[in-house]
Amino acid sequence: MNTPTGQLAIKDIAALANVTRAAVSNWRSRYQDFPSPTPQSPARRPLFDLQEILSWLKANDLLAQDAATRSVEFSLKATINLLRASTLEPINSTFLTLYLLALHKQAATTTSDSWQSVADSSTTAQLHQAISDAPVPARHLPADAPAFVCEIITHLPETLAPDLINGFNSLEIEDYGQAATLTIDSILGLGGRGSSSEFGTSKSASSALLVNAAATTIKDGDTIFDPACGIGGTALSLSTRGTNLNVIGNDIELVSAFIATIHAYLADIPATFTHGDSLANDPHPGLSAQTIVTEPPLAMRLDREIQQSLLAEAGIDASTVFSEEAFVLYILSHLAPGGRGYVLTGMSTGYSGRSTQFRQALVARNALEAVVQLPQGLLSYSSIPTMLWVIQSPEHSQEASVLIADASEASQPEAHIGQWLTELRAGIDASIPTGKISLAELITNEGSLVPAQLLRKDRSSQEVHQELEQSSTQLHDVLELIHSAQSAEGEFFEHLPTAAAVSSLHQLIARKIISRQRPTRRLNAPDESPETGLQARQITSRHRGNEAKIVTVEKDTPLLQDGDIVLPRIGTSPAWVFTADGSRWVAPLGFLVLRVNNQAFDPHYLAACINASFNEAPQLGLPIARRELKQIQIPHLDIDQQREVARSLEKLNDLHNQAEELSKLTVKTMDAAINVIRYGSSSR
Template identity: 25%
Template sequence: MSQDATVNAGDIARLAEVGRAAVSNWRRRYEDFPQPVGGTASSPLFSLPEVEAWLRRYGKSYAVSPGDRVWQRLRQIADDLRLGEVLGHVGAFLLYRRRDPDGWARLSQAPDLAERLPDAVAAATTGLPRPPGDDPADPELFRQVAAMTERYGDAGTFEFLCERYVEVHSRRLSLTRPDVAALMTRLVCPGASSVLDPACGLGTLLISAAEAGGGPRLLGQDAGEVPAVLAALRLLLRGRDAVVAAGDALRHDAFPGGQADAVVCDPPFNERAWGHEELVGDPRWQYGMPPRGEPELAWVQHCLAHVRPGGLVAVLMPSAAASRRPGRRIRANLLRAGALRAVATLSAGGPDLWLLRRPEQGGRRPGTLLVADASDAEAGLELVEAAWHASLSGRDQPGGSRSVPIIDLLDDEVDLSPARHLTPHSDARRYPAARDRFEQAAGALLAAIPDLEVLADGGPDWDGSQTSVAELAKAGLLAVHHSALREVGERDRDDAVPVLTVDDLLSAGPPSGWTAPAPGLVRVRAGDVVASPVTARVADTGGAVLGPQLSLLRPDPERLDPEFLAGFLRFTLGGARPHLGSSRADLRRARVPRLPLPGQRTYGGAFRRLLAVEDGLREAAALGDELARIGLAGLADGRLRPRG
């Protein structure tokens, strides 16, 4: 491993302000691009000084911010598995600096800083969770961190480094989506004097609770020691009153008997080893012993046990938790007690949001359960918020939500899935316009059909003489180019170049990919024939570059008609039957008839109209599906009726 600071491909892309695809292209095309000095084959690491030198040599602009300098030094000190520990020590240092800035000003000038700093940090953070592992004895790191705070502030510095940490461990960390976290905390936290998250991870929900008006006391627990420390530091550096403990909340509750004004939770899903055998008879199971395969129902009851009577709970649940048979008894008990107030689907495939209120002694029990489905609503998550407030105030529910009588839910299944209880609402007013669009598409489809004559002798209509694409290229009638791109990225820079992809070619859509400018890109012109392994068509416009797995044939239009060429290629590549064992046709061996230019243009026109039929069929099918869906839903919900 190099002793230099190291960067991965994503870091290089960020520093040079290009996409990841550009970095991959540099590695492939430039023999002198720095070789990996560590990491793995799928995620190599490169020496930062070597990368900087290479970028300078090729005149490529780049900027290494103070934050990136600190981050690379952190990665130089610790491998990915220990990054969280070292980051925790950096956070503790920032908290010490925040609490004792004068002490740091004096200590930073001391020649024995490495020996004295750990004790100073420990003294200033007494009673707070300690980061695991040894303090990194690197005075220069802490001086760089202190300098970084001049630009970002203490909390901003730690947030910057935490974001980089999350990027490195994106596959290991499960973070609540920011918009979902904001929704959960807006619904249950405003006005709460204390908020608990018993599976807090890095503290996303608690930070959102503070921003939503929850607090001033924030309580958290997480099974991982490193996440608990990082969550505590994120909150404390924001000046919040926070207590975060490490440990599994189901087995080792850090707040036994404690009750907060509100509880938010995004618990781990589908964990079989959650302590089923150990926790039999636990007093938290007021609504029933959670089945072994239903750990999420254990988390729901844990949350209810830790909220005051009348307090609200927002917990994310897998969609299946609303309908799985082993959990139906607990679901029924939650409904009977009036604890479960709403189930909302947030996105296709889950998760669902369960909103609960701990019953008060002698309180009135609700007679309905709010169900909502925001997965296919234009309003998105705002639908859930609107439906919840409408339910609380007794107003009519917006489309995509409904108050279901609890008595109707207490059957053998106790299925609380929103989709089961919501009738799709049609937009009946769109039916006339949908009908008109379909009729126009169908009319254009009929008009596009060419008038083709069946030859009495079985054809063909030429003398049988044919030639190949390779022979046409050799004779100078066309030029053949192949794409050098191997991957397509998103637009992440102003001078990114649009890329035509295989999917774009199949759907006749506009270029959907992007790549960074680079030598060797093949740019498409109007009139070029673009071919994939299965089809070909003539480009109507130019400007995009050729994407992966595509080839370009540029005919001389005075000697070779592009539509004629594309039509025969479409048949060869996608319509003809290849030989057994052949994976795809060889473009250069594809054959076309020898015809004079006027004859080519006649055939080209017919091919063009048949391609318009293919494209029109896709459009008409989509419009027909929309017409049928709107009509069916409108008839079913009474918003449409047959004439006469």
């Protein structure tokens, strides 16, 4: 038996000793005889010689009890670390390692003696020749795969080849599938970050979510297809969810398809992986699959010809599609009758205006079974929130509707997605908000398919009245504790009216009841001197302060007037009514200025409604939530009622300013009052 060689990272040493990384770092500082990093080791991520570490741990009686049984794992990691310390791209290091493992397996399971030539290689040139002469190990691996490996080898340092081969010669592998998984996780693992993390690993949450979702509909003997499979992790994981499954994957990147093929060979999984552009030149034009899964590239623009071809083949009428929608169309054209497709997309697919027609067409054709909104952090390479789209062949239902679920606040969605989908389909209560919307409701909602927004429920009249009573009582109790506060007399709201009708802010603007003022444009060009413009103070909050920025704007810029409503587009910042003070004030870009043109509406009442909880900006996957005028609702009251409500709210606002301790209760009472106006009518 050969002596294991290679290098260990600090985390590997910690695993050998069954301690934390901090403990290993402590040993390095405390013990002068602790092995030094290897000469070529990166300074920020030091690597240590395997044999030196083993000797030191044994001498200090620090080896973990299971170290002997995990010797193959540590030896393989040590060998992999030789490549990690080189300048090879992580994806190429992965392919080279897996290819050598495949040759190693070929020698162990067949009569091939090709590994002997590899084992005898002591130079890069000899290794290059041995790989060229060896038969291709995996059945579905293309004949040009050895040439690809040889190209990678040419970039290896000359001194690395013998150490690398010695490392592989020392391995006594029983489970090659486990060795393949360990290789991928070690090189392309989540800890690597960067561009390599897009390939996913056995720990990939997005892959686990797709697997657990698709497993709810897989039947024995089904064909499973991933048209953008990457290194094949999702497709290979699905191979264990049934018997006699026909697993097929395709990826546009050649090396990714190679890795998937070798992984399948090492794990003894009968799967086929191909290389090609699924959208532009479909490698599987006649394929019909019962289950299709994919995590497509996000928000990529496609050639117009490709878009039109996909739309025509799927029978969907839409003006334009991006990469996520394109893969949905591709899935539709390859789904077998009764089949399901599971697609992970960004949030924009659910709300973007350019995709409105696409979403409505899917629902109209009964091609969309469900949409599940997911939390941030699911993807290994991005923190953006995502959505799961469950596509179905149109034969499933005659009702043009779609199931929706909001898991945006849920933890570990990958572990629970199967249960949620099962509950959704059965129509039973789930642990997350769920529902169902019709095509008519989708169109009424302007085509938006954002579950968190659609599942925001109206509140009952009894509930909002009780909330107002409770918050008012709590506020009185706190006031009694503040001796310096002015006594509050009577009820905060007497004869509070309720609204029988509601208009959106957009509708009020269209009817010219409210006008939207032209945005401020600052003068920044070289020829735009202060003489060509107007100097004004720039307001950024209700509290102006004494150090407001002086800006130069166009001379015809509309200045803020007394009673203007200043509305930040950022959804968490409140609107307020501007009070003139004799100075020139303008609002910056990113702020809306609304001017009331009709005496039938009170600006203070409008501002209060804008700030109400039922007008809270929806979370659409953007870094900052933004208000949409079409979504802001204004309950109708007559002007006297508005002013009375506004006066009452102003009293409460004064109380809020008197003491910071009252802040939360005051805001709650104000919101409760507006909720009564919005939801409190017994005729609703």
